[in-house]
Amino acid sequence: xxxxxxxxxSLIGRPASDIDTPALVIDLDAMKRNLGRMTEFVKKHxxxxxxxxxLHKCVxxxxxxxxxxxxxxxxxxxAEAEIMVAGGIHNVYISNEVIAPSKLAxxxxxTQKVATHGGQLAIAVDxxxxxxxxxxxxxxxxxxxxxxxxxxxxxxIDVGQGRCGVEPGAAAVTLALEIRKHPALRFAGLQAYHGxxxxxxxxxxxxxxxxQAVDAVRLTRQLIADQGMAVELVTGxxxxxLVLEAASGVYGELQAGSFMFMDADYARNERxxxxxxxxxxxxxxxxxxxxxxxxxxxDAGHKSHAIDSGLPLVHSFxxxxxxxxxxxxxxxxxxxxxxxxxxxxxxxxxxxxxxxHCDPTVNLHDVMIGVxxxxxxxxxxxxxxxxxxxxxx
Amino acid sequence: xxxxxxxxxSLIGRPASDIDTPALVIDLDAMKRNLGRMTEFVKKHxxxxxxxxxLHKCVxxxxxxxxxxxxxxxxxxxAEAEIMVAGGIHNVYISNEVIAPSKLAxxxxxTQKVATHGGQLAIAVDxxxxxxxxxxxxxxxxxxxxxxxxxxxxxxIDVGQGRCGVEPGAAAVTLALEIRKHPALRFAGLQAYHGxxxxxxxxxxxxxxxxQAVDAVRLTRQLIADQGMAVELVTGxxxxxLVLEAASGVYGELQAGSFMFMDADYARNERxxxxxxxxxxxxxxxxxxxxxxxxxxxDAGHKSHAIDSGLPLVHSFxxxxxxxxxxxxxxxxxxxxxxxxxxxxxxxxxxxxxxxHCDPTVNLHDVMIGVxxxxxxxxxxxxxxxxxxxxxx
Numbered sequence: 001x002x003x004x005x006x007x008x009x010s011l012i013g014r015p016a017s018d019i020d021t022p023a024l025v026i027d028l029d030a031m032k033r034n035l036g037r038m039t040e041f042v043k044k045h046x047x048x049x050x051x052x053x054x055l056h057k058c059v060x061x062x063x064x065x066x067x068x069x070x071x072x073x074x075x076x077x078x079a080e081a082e083i084m085v086a087g088g089i090h091n092v093y094i095s096n097e098v099i100a101p102s103k104l105a106x107x108x109x110x111t112q113k114v115a116t117h118g119g120q121l122a123i124a125v126d127x128x129x130x131x132x133x134x135x136x137x138x139x140x141x142x143x144x145x146x147x148x149x150x151x152x153x154x155x156x157i158d159v160g161q162g163r164c165g166v167e168p169g170a171a172a173v174t175l176a177l178e179i180r181k182h183p184a185l186r187f188a189g190l191q192a193y194h195g196x197x198x199x200x201x202x203x204x205x206x207x208x209x210x211x212q213a214v215d216a217v218r219l220t221r222q223l224i225a226d227q228g229m230a231v232e233l234v235t236g237x238x239x240x241x242l243v244l245e246a247a248s249g250v251y252g253e254l255q256a257g258s259f260m261f262m263d264a265d266y267a268r269n270e271r272x273x274x275x276x277x278x279x280x281x282x283x284x285x286x287x288x289x290x291x292x293x294x295x296x297x298x299d300a301g302h303k304s305h306a307i308d309s310g311l312p313l314v315h316s317f318x319x320x321x322x323x324x325x326x327x328x329x330x331x332x333x334x335x336x337x338x339x340x341x342x343x344x345x346x347x348x349x350x351x352x353x354x355x356x357h358c359d360p361t362v363n364l365h366d367v368m369i370g371v372x373x374x375x376x377x378x379x380x381x382x383x384x385x386x387x388x389x390x391x392x393x
Numbered sequence: 394x395x396x397x398x399x400x401x402x403s404l405i406g407r408p409a410s411d412i413d414t415p416a417l418v419i420d421l422d423a424m425k426r427n428l429g430r431m432t433e434f435v436k437k438h439x440x441x442x443x444x445x446x447x448l449h450k451c452v453x454x455x456x457x458x459x460x461x462x463x464x465x466x467x468x469x470x471x472a473e474a475e476i477m478v479a480g481g482i483h484n485v486y487i488s489n490e491v492i493a494p495s496k497l498a499x500x501x502x503x504t505q506k507v508a509t510h511g512g513q514l515a516i517a518v519d520x521x522x523x524x525x526x527x528x529x530x531x532x533x534x535x536x537x538x539x540x541x542x543x544x545x546x547x548x549x550i551d552v553g554q555g556r557c558g559v560e561p562g563a564a565a566v567t568l569a570l571e572i573r574k575h576p577a578l579r580f581a582g583l584q585a586y587h588g589x590x591x592x593x594x595x596x597x598x599x600x601x602x603x604x605q606a607v608d609a610v611r612l613t614r615q616l617i618a619d620q621g622m623a624v625e626l627v628t629g630x631x632x633x634x635l636v637l638e639a640a641s642g643v644y645g646e647l648q649a650g651s652f653m654f655m656d657a658d659y660a661r662n663e664r665x666x667x668x669x670x671x672x673x674x675x676x677x678x679x680x681x682x683x684x685x686x687x688x689x690x691x692d693a694g695h696k697s698h699a700i701d702s703g704l705p706l707v708h709s710f711x712x713x714x715x716x717x718x719x720x721x722x723x724x725x726x727x728x729x730x731x732x733x734x735x736x737x738x739x740x741x742x743x744x745x746x747x748x749x750h751c752d753p754t755v756n757l758h759d760v761m762i763g764v765x766x767x768x769x770x771x772x773x774x775x776x777x778x779x780x781x782x783x784x785x786x
Contacts (some may be wrong), residue, residue, distance in 0.1 A: 054723065099681070166685075308720075330752050334556065363696050393413045
């Protein structure tokens, strides 16, 4: 619909300097190095990796990750799962609760669809009502199609995030037992994701948080085993804490996705020595459209990048003035020289912003423009469509 | 692309309870009352009204506003202007600076296009370089097409926003004189928008800010008149301050747009007694997907609504528990009972959120679902496409 997406494909082979602003640009070389570091890491720890596609919402990037060794993808929304499956991704985990019967009917239909491709759908639950409704939807789908399939069901426990998930322990056992009652549901294990811990700044603080999560998982796993059921897999972890879950001996699958692009917020974490050195690989290209004596204004505001985890940083190339970005509203950024520096950028100058938070930034764009050979001297290699942009339901 | 937009049109005539979550819903009755209050207000003050289409990004709503008396629309982006013009809106003002030659070529082409429909394009400038580049683009377009058209050019002065715009006074005169040099540019007046003042909470504080803006406009207007040029029109004002600009005797055009939907942030302003009583008309419908002992979780996070101006409020119907919304990340909202209340919403329950800031909230969605007859009992009347969603360039 919008002009940039319509014109995106004509950019291929052209210099990065031709990209109109504001635009979301992937430094493909940096992204591929991040991907390489991650695949090396999971191999070394002999752990499964199922990256969260809510980051990039892009079928092509999901396929790149699967080719590099990922077992499939996580998503948060039924609509995201539908788009991934339509794009040919057949191992999809909806790592979130789904309650609406109309959505659960879509989940059941998807389960059947991926099964015809030898794939597997999975979902999280945190209530008996949720399990029963899911079972009803699966039974309906079987009745409707005559084909019986099984969905993998993870019981979500709250390991410190304070969001979805039941308390570790007895409540999780109740849900596992409920799942066992329904032939179209298979108890696949535990979802134990500590979202808050991802952004704890101190490495020690993160270590404590994940140690508690591991204790909660161990306790729950034992109680479920006491009922004669096996917890085959514990899934969780994000870019901020993945080294801890990987070393825990309890988690069998990492959901980390953000390391691909590495936003400004994650870069503010004190790095655990075991953590791979991920680089920033996602940028908002912007241009100065107004320049005064005290500040300059660029054409990227918070309709171009999410500000929930702080404002973007201005990427400074060598020998350039460092600039600070201040909130200028929906369509503008206010730029001032960093402390001790003087020079303001000139009218028309190009700047590259490192978003505070990549996931919701990607969701603002129709396309990500992949550049190789550096941001300033590079060439546009590929346009990545944000296939699941706005797929909210 | 995404599921909700694809399915949107099949909702027409169905009860609002059928709308899948999360979804952006317009209370059409409330919106039309807001529109009626505004048209009455501008008639009473005998002032032009050119609402900002950056709010709704929707051709159909722009047409509704023009039918109600608006002279055209404002936009912030060239791509937004292109979409409005393509939709049949021929009086468009890009109330922002455009510097890139490739964009200015598009602006010049649009100027020619609207002229064939008897319309007029306008743009803001705040630099000599910007004026010269615009004139070059207009000359190129003339050379290319053989047709000469004229673009209206407003000199933007900074009346307290601290963003774009030159200082009031001599710098504005310099720009007006520069515009006069170029036959394809017509000096149309002054852009004097005080964005910050819109959100000053106290009515007195807003009064002082706009009084200063009016002084700055008067001074600049006089200096330009001293050069033998007339300032035909002063344009500005938003929903927060419009009563002040309307009463100023200086502003000839109001750009207010947000009153149509009236977000939570504008509702926090102390109301000026002269201000029409605008109602909330834009909501995010959401559903409870997880419910514990201390909190419940709904399926709308900041990929469903912008949080730059604060978190959404939970609309409370009569006799319902009041709930407070806390940030639960990209896809979740955390709900707790307001002080002194106890009951949590139950699994599956529908809630209606009032966004903190409407403009960037609309930009997250493909469609706005128009409901008439109340949010709970009403019927879906029309699906409004967010035509310029993501039109950033």
